[in-house]
Amino acid sequence: MKFCPQCKSIMLPIKNENGNVTLKCRNCSYSRDLEKDSAEKYKITKEIKHTPRDKTTIIEDEDSVQTMPTTKVTCPKCGHNKAVYWQLQTRRADEGSTIFYRCVKCRHTWRSY
Numbered sequence: 026m027k028f029c030p031q032c033k034s035i036m037l038p039i040k041n042e043n044g045n046v047t048l049k050c051r052n053c054s055y056s057r058d059l060e061k062d063s064a065e066k067y068k069i070t071k072e073i074k075h076t077p078r079d080k081t082t083i084i085e086d087e088d089s090v091q092t093m094p095t096t097k098v099t100c101p102k103c104g105h106n107k108a109v110y111w112q113l114q115t116r117r118a119d120e121g122s123t124i125f126y127r128c129v130k131c132r133h134t135w136r137s138y
């Protein structure tokens with residue numbers, strides 16, 4: 026609990042839009058920004074809900090791309106004839122799996138049905 030240095034009233038922690046906590050006196054207009062470490066004590070919990078994102082079809086991990094098999098296929102973008110490929114099961118079983126290709130030269134990624 027912090028008290029106002031001017032009127033000795035109780036000061037309340039107010040959270041700003043930028044995430045900093047300011048102590049404000051309830052009695053007079055005195056206010057003071059909290060240091061970061063002491064602000065932790067007044068941490069106002071904010072509920073963050075993670076929305077489950079759709080599984081991305083493009084593999085971002087470069088290392089896993091490098092270990093993937095390559096096949097002879099013409100890149101629609103640069104015309105190179107070698108690309109890594111992988112299969113992805115679509116959510117609807119009747120659609121079967123989709124093959125993705127990624128050009129080893131220009132890294133263009135496309136899918137084949």
Ligand SMILES: [Zn+2]
Nearest residue numbers: 029032050053
């Ligand atoms: Zn005061």
Ligand SMILES: [Zn+2]
Nearest residue numbers: 100103128131
């Ligand atoms: Zn290419």
